[in-house]
Amino acid sequence: MNYDQILSERAQAIQPSPIRRFFDLAETMENVISLGVGEPDFRTPWAIRSAAISTLERQPIFYGANSGLLQLREEIAHYMHRKYNLDYCPENELLVTIGGSEAVDLTFRTLLNPGDEVLITEPCFVCYAPLVAMADGVPVSLPTKEENSFRLTAEELKAAITPKTKLLMISYPNNPTGAIMEREDYEKIAEVLRGTDIMVLSDEIYSELTYGTKHVSIAALDGMRERTVVVNGFSKAFAMTGWRLGWMAAPPEIVAQARKIHQYAIMCAPMVSQRAAIEALRHCDGDTAHMAEEYDHRRRFLLERFAKMGLPCFPAQGAFYLFPSIEPTGMDSETFCEKLLEEERVAVVPGSAFGESGKNNIRISYAYSLKHLTEAANRMERFLQRHTKR
Numbered sequence: 001m002n003y004d005q006i007l008s009e010r011a012q013a014i015q016p017s018p019i020r021r022f023f024d025l026a027e028t029m030e031n032v033i034s035l036g037v038g039e040p041d042f043r044t045p046w047a048i049r050s051a052a053i054s055t056l057e058r059q060p061i062f063y064g065a066n067s068g069l070l071q072l073r074e075e076i077a078h079y080m081h082r083k084y085n086l087d088y089c090p091e092n093e094l095l096v097t098i099g100g101s102e103a104v105d106l107t108f109r110t111l112l113n114p115g116d117e118v119l120i121t122e123p124c125f126v127c128y129a130p131l132v133a134m135a136d137g138v139p140v141s142l143p144t145k146e147e148n149s150f151r152l153t154a155e156e157l158k159a160a161i162t163p164k165t166k167l168l169m170i171s172y173p174n175n176p177t178g179a180i181m182e183r184e185d186y187e188k189i190a191e192v193l194r195g196t197d198i199m200v201l202s203d204e205i206y207s208e209l210t211y212g213t214k215h216v217s218i219a220a221l222d223g224m225r226e227r228t229v230v231v232n233g234f235s236k237a238f239a240m241t242g243w244r245l246g247w248m249a250a251p252p253e254i255v256a257q258a259r260k261i262h263q264y265a266i267m268c269a270p271m272v273s274q275r276a277a278i279e280a281l282r283h284c285d286g287d288t289a290h291m292a293e294e295y296d297h298r299r300r301f302l303l304e305r306f307a308k309m310g311l312p313c314f315p316a317q318g319a320f321y322l323f324p325s326i327e328p329t330g331m332d333s334e335t336f337c338e339k340l341l342e343e344e345r346v347a348v349v350p351g352s353a354f355g356e357s358g359k360n361n362i363r364i365s366y367a368y369s370l371k372h373l374t375e376a377a378n379r380m381e382r383f384l385q386r387h388t389k390r
Helices: 009-013 018-026 046-058 071-082 099-111 128-134 153-162 184-194 253-264 271-283 284-309 334-342 370-387
Strands: 094-097 117-122 138-143 165-171 199-203 228-233 244-248 362-366
Touching: 018 334, 046 271, 071 094, 071 244, 071 271, 094 099, 094 253, 099 128, 099 165, 099 199, 099 228, 099 244, 099 253, 117 128, 128 138, 128 165, 138 153, 153 184, 244 334, 284 370, 334 362, 334 370
Parallel strands: 117 138, 117 165, 165 199, 199 228
Antiparallel strands: 094 244, 228 244
């Protein structure tokens, strides 16, 4: 069989996630400490697990509504209102998805026609550009700069817009940089977009993990709700990664079309996860606050260690990642990560995985215990002593 001819050109053109290569290699090695996976190390709060157990024991598990349980959508609406001053109708402006990733994919497939350009702020999570391409769109990198705290500026946005621009993809708090956008930043972005037909996809999966500054959604600004799709989920804030549950919030015209795609591809999100998520939204604010406080402690610990070892690092204000520069070593990010893994058995992610603008950085997740982080930092310090240019 000639599979090169059998397989679709689109599938073959998509490259595997560059993150996975290092962790596939790490799995073949002993005594490896990984700082690569963006997954909370906390157990899902007991109230959520208890609700799932109760659902399994007391209720039949059937298919549910395509949009998700109405009771869950009502809780999501309450949550978005009290947390971010966003008001959405549970009946027709919310769609429960398989994690935030499906909501991102649905948005691209719902809005894009062949050739439409999507401006993607970079560095960014690895899935955005491939998903745009699979929706027949054209991903366009929109690099942000450390001197601007990795925030998108109005000038950068203006310069990138073309007649083919259909959508602006933003993700704050940001993976991998830990950058945030504040209201005054969004006001300038909104001013550029007003009077155009450019839509916004705002991935806010890390909205509960900010340090010292409350999260602001661009959809909360005047005139932006009608042109914005907000994506969020339960994975990060509630330590529910494997439960695979997220949502999209958007004008009813957009949700109605996205629901059709979701209906045929997915049908509905897992019912056990949905019922457990109701409990998360109702009673787990304290658990989320505790996790955020612990992440902040780990963030400050690593920033202090990096400063002592002479590793320049942007002081992240959200999510649970740091994005230090490895320029003092003279290595590119892939070489650095390969050598660090080989010599010290520490697995981190090359910044180039998140776009060309990250080629001189590495991404480190601090969603790990302090003991874990301390040993990894000790090993990194030894590595840098050998490889930093004097």
